[in-house]
Amino acid sequence: MARFLVVPQWQGSPSARAMLLVDGASAISGDLPRSATTVLDIPLEAGESLGTGVHRLSSLQRIRSMITENFHDGTIVIGGDCSVTVAALDTLERDDLALVWCDAHPDLHTDQTSPSGAFSGMALRAVLGEGEPQLALSPGLPADRVVLVGARVIDDAEQEPLDRLNQLNVTDLEDPDALAAAVAATGAARVWVHIDVDVLDPTEIAGVSSAAPFGASAAALAASIRALRERVPLAGATIAGFAPRTPLDAIEDLGAILRLVGAVA
Secondary structure (H helix, E strand, O other): OOOEEEEOOOOOOOOOOOOHHHHHHHHHHOOOOHHHEEEOOOOOOOOOOOOOOOOOHHHHHHHHHHHHHHOOOOOEEEEOOOOHHHHHHHOOOOOOEEEEEEOOOOOOOOOOOOOOOOHHHHHHHHHOOOOOOOOOOOOOOOHHHEEEEOOOOOOHHHHHHHHOOEEEOHHHHHOOOHHHHHHHOOOOOEEEEEEEHHHEOOOOOOOOOOOOOOOEOHHHHHHHHHHHHHHOOEEEEEEEOOOOOOHHHHHHHHHHHHHHHHHHO
16 A cells, blocks of 8 residues: 655745635645545745745755655655655665656746745755755756656746756646656666646646646546556656635546556555
């Protein structure tokens, strides 16, 4: 049975609705097997930037320590904002690891380019080992072992690092073997799958902070992940970015989310 680590972190988000990420994590955790699920008691305070360009850095560091203390290989991390993945990857041996990053936004800012100062928008750049040294992985994951899926809202400052990555468009997922082929081509022996649920089309999910049209279907993404797992062992996964406005909205969205949970677990 898969193990789940629920991290209702909101401090990395740029959204005015950031606290709804706590509700989203709670909604997902209610449908997970209790005996296999650990829910972290995340501090609610915002925290301080500590003289850096990253807002709420002190809380992000504290939560990162909590993730490290409770993480085990093969864990499925439930966020919270996207930056929880950086903390999870920091606990892993990465010499043979590939990363699939499914997100409408590439999260490739640094503290020098980010318009918001929110770490979730810097998360993938930190995985590459770039940006604020207190949060970036060291060593970072090589860009040629990262496959970015479904990014379609891209800022100018993100274009240069974006060009270094392997990329799949939403339409590529119409072939369920395309993702597996892209990861296999990296030569990695294991893969981590990160899913920000805003990679899905807004017709499939409403509870996201920044919806973007022309996204993936949950069925196509789940099929692609299952095909990937048949070729490359899964080191773990993240599902993040769920921010339902109301409990009723959460219920309506959970079908799509649980399909993704099933694919990674």
